[in-house]
Amino acid sequence: xxxxxxxxxxRVRESTPDLPPGQFLTEDFPVLSAGPTPxxxxxxxxxxxxxxxxxxxxxxxxxFRALPxxxxxxxxxxxxxxxxxxTSWRGVSLDxxxxxxESSYDYVMAHSYGGYTTNLPLEDLLDGKAWIAYEFDGEDxxxxxxxxxxxxxxxxxxxKSAKWVNGLVMMKDDEPGFWEQxxxxxxxxxxxxxxxx
Amino acid sequence: MSSHVDGNALAGPLSEVFHTDMTxxxxxxxxxxxxxxxxxxxxxxxxxxxxxxxxxxxxxxxIVETPERVVxxxxxxxxxxxxxxxxxx
Ligand SMILES: [Zn+2]
Numbered sequence: 632x633x634x635x636x637x638x639x640x641x642r643v644r645e646s647t648p649d650l651p652p653g654q655f656l657t658e659d660f661p662v663l664s665a666g667p668t669p670x671x672x673x674x675x676x677x678x679x680x681x682x683x684x685x686x687x688x689x690x691x692x693x694x695f696r697a698l699p700x701x702x703x704x705x706x707x708x709x710x711x712x713x714x715x716x717x718t719s720w721r722g723v724s725l726d727x728x729x730x731x732x733e734s735s736y737d738y739v740m741a742h743s744y745g746g747y748t749t750n751l752p753l754e755d756l757l758d759g760k761a762w763i764a765y766e767f768d769g770e771d772x773x774x775x776x777x778x779x780x781x782x783x784x785x786x787x788x789x790x791k792s793a794k795w796v797n798g799l800v801m802m803k804d805d806e807p808g809f810w811e812q813x814x815x816x817x818x819x820x821x822x823x824x825x826x827x828x
Numbered sequence: 829m830s831s832h833v834d835g836n837a838l839a840g841p842l843s844e845v846f847h848t849d850m851t852x853x854x855x856x857x858x859x860x861x862x863x864x865x866x867x868x869x870x871x872x873x874x875x876x877x878x879x880x881x882x883x884x885x886x887x888x889x890x891i892v893e894t895p896e897r898v899v900x901x902x903x904x905x906x907x908x909x910x911x912x913x914x915x916x917x
Contacts (some may be wrong), residue, residue, distance in 0.1 A: 663874040667832075667885065710875055746887075790875050810875055814892030814899030827894040 649706055651821040654714040661713060662775045665809065669744040669795050673779050678763065679798040682734040692779070695763070698723045703762055705785040707792070708821040720783055722764030725756040736801040740808060741782055744795040749808035750817065751784070751791060753801070760786060763796060788819040788826070832880070835867040841877065841891050845898050848913055858906040859886035
C-alpha cells in the first residue's frame with residue numbers, strides 16, 4: 632500500500648497526516664441512520680453488560696452519570712469516507728464499566744435501542760480505547776447522533792460506535808452484527824481500509 | 829433527522845442486480861405480514877440502504893454497494909413476487 636501513498640489520496644494525507652487512506656475531511660457531522668431515531672427518556676434508559684454466566688451488570692441513568700467521566704478529544708472516521716478531526720466528547724470509559732465484570736469471552740456484541748447490533752473484540756473496548764459518550768462539544772448528545780448515549784470507539788470506523796447503545800453481551804466467538812452480516816468488514820480498521828467483506 | 833425516502837430510491841441500485849423494475853415487486857414482511865410493493869416501503873440511507881416495513885419498521889432488506897459488488901440481504905422478507913415482463917422480441 633505504501634507504494635500508492637503519493638498517489639491521489641496521498642496528497643491529501645501529506646498535508647493531513649491524521650487522515651486515513653481514502654478519507655476526506657468534513658467540518659459537518661453527517662447523520663447516518665439505519666432507521667428511525669428512537670425516543671429514549673433518560674428516566675427509562677438502562678445500560679447492561681451480560682456475561683456467559685448469566686450475570687448482568689446494569690446502570691440506570693443516574694448511576695451511569697455518577698461514574699467518573701473523561702473528556703475525549705479524538706478524530707472520527709466514517710466508512711462512507713468522511714473524517715472529522717479534533718472532535719470533543721465526554722463519556723464513561725469502558726474500563727470503568729468493566730471493572731467488576733468477569734468473563735472469559737473475548738468478543739462483545741453491542742446492542743442498541745432500535746435493534747442495531749455491532750460486534751467488537753473485547754480488547755478494543757479496554758485500555759482507554761472506548762467510551763460510552765453522552766456529550767458532544769460540551770452539549771448533551773443529540774438524539775440524531777445517538778443520544779442520550781452512544782459507544783465511542785474512535786480507532787475503528789464509526790459504524791462500530793453504536794448510537795443509542797443499551798447493552799453489551801459477551802460472546803465466545805466473533806459473530807457479525809447488523810452491518811457486518813450485510814457487507815461490512817468484521818473489524819473495520821480505517822488505517823487498513825477494512826471497509827467491506 | 830433520521831428521515832427516510834420511499835422505495836423508488838431502490839430503482840437504481842437494484843437495477844444493477846435484477847433486470848426488471850424491482851420497485852413494483854411485491855414484498856411480504858416476515859414480521860407483520862404486510863404485503864406491498866417495494867416502492868411504498870421506507871428506505872433509510874446509512875452505510876448502505878436499509879429498507880424497512882412501512883407498517884412495523886422491521887428491516888426487510890439491506891443493500892451495501894462496495895466497489896466490487898452489491899451485497900443484498902433479506903433479513904425480514906418472507907416472499908418477493910415479481911411480475912413477468914412481456915417476452916422481449
Ligand atoms: Zn412489517
